[in-house]
Amino acid sequence: MSSLPSGLLGALDPTSDRAVFRQIADQLREAIDKGRLREGAKLPSESELVEHYSVSRMTVRNSLSILQGEGLVLSEHGRGVFVRMRPPVRRLASDRFARRHREQGKSAFTVEAEAAGSRSEVDSLEVREERPAPDIAARLGTTRSVLARRRRYLLDHRPVEFAVSYIPLDLARDTPIAEPNPGPGGIYARLEELGHRLDHFDEEIRARMPTPSEAKALQLASGVPVIRLIRTAYDTEGRAVEVCDTVMAADAYVLAYQLPAT
CATH class of the missing domain: 3.40.1410.10 (Chorismate lyase-like)
Structure with missing residues (x-):
């Protein structure tokens, strides 16, 4: 059973033609956009995401790489991945x-x-x-x-x-x-x-x-x-x-x- 907070992330759609790692990135992005993951908040760990989605660690890393490339998150060595602070x-x-x-x-x-x-x-x-x-x-x-x-x-x-x-x-x-x-x-x-x-x-x-x-x-x-x-x-x-x-x-x-x- 997933250890993530209820409602934070959904499930994968096995019928979708969208790659699994992109679906995971989509869900994390939506959680950020809708404020379920606020600025400065720590994202679920790789292990938590692997468990929640039943995917490989490489799949999770590819998902996080997409969000980093979009400037939505920052990776801090030894601490984890965090939602970027974006003061307008x-x-x-x-x-x-x-x-x-x-x-x-x-x-x-x-x-x-x-x-x-x-x-x-x-x-x-x-x-x-x-x-x-x-x-x-x-x-x-x-x-x-x-x-x-x-x-x-x-x-x-x-x-x-x-x-x-x-x-x-x-x-x-x-x-x-x-x-x-x-x-x-x-x-x-x-x-x-x-x-x-x-x-x-x-x-x-x-x-x-x-x-x-x-x-x-x-x-x-x-x-x-x-x-x-x-x-x-x-x-x-x-x-x-x-x-x-x-x-x-x-x-x-x-x-x-x-x-x-x-």
Whole structure:
């Protein structure tokens, strides 16, 4: 008789043409999705799964490998397999760049973190002048050197995104924007203080699998994709005053937008 909690997992379907190891993975995935196995919870051991399903240990390992490849679970040597912690950050596209937040001295990421009830941090900060890549140059309308601000963002000590802001040098040089800490409200507040009142932002979003360096920087588990978001900020004169190229851990974000119906 199975030693697993009642209702945690079901039985295999012998009439199904779906491979047994995939059926087991399906049931474990459903238990995670429906909260029967919560974030941080330990999955049944290999021995328990072997007993419950009357299958070989290799079959169970193949099932767990599928879930690891999907980024749903993590294997800890000597301890077992656990449901991955996936704290979401809700990005409010219609709100996170609101002027009132800048006037309160808050950056967009701080607003996002506070909405999620989490602590935000920035590390790996680098500020330097460089030539932008062609796609960034086209968005800024210049092939000259720009100021690049690279940083990684952490939420509750976990890396969730890294971003590079590119600002034309005639706007940024010899201003607080070129400092490691540009001050309350971030670079957007400084741009507005310099007379470049922001009018709107354009964003382009794509999802893809991470490069090895991205997976390392964001400490991503196997199978977890990233979201690449490129944002261009325009002032009231129609000039592009910043391009921000951001790569985010896809399992850490919910992109929420309010769209007008008229």
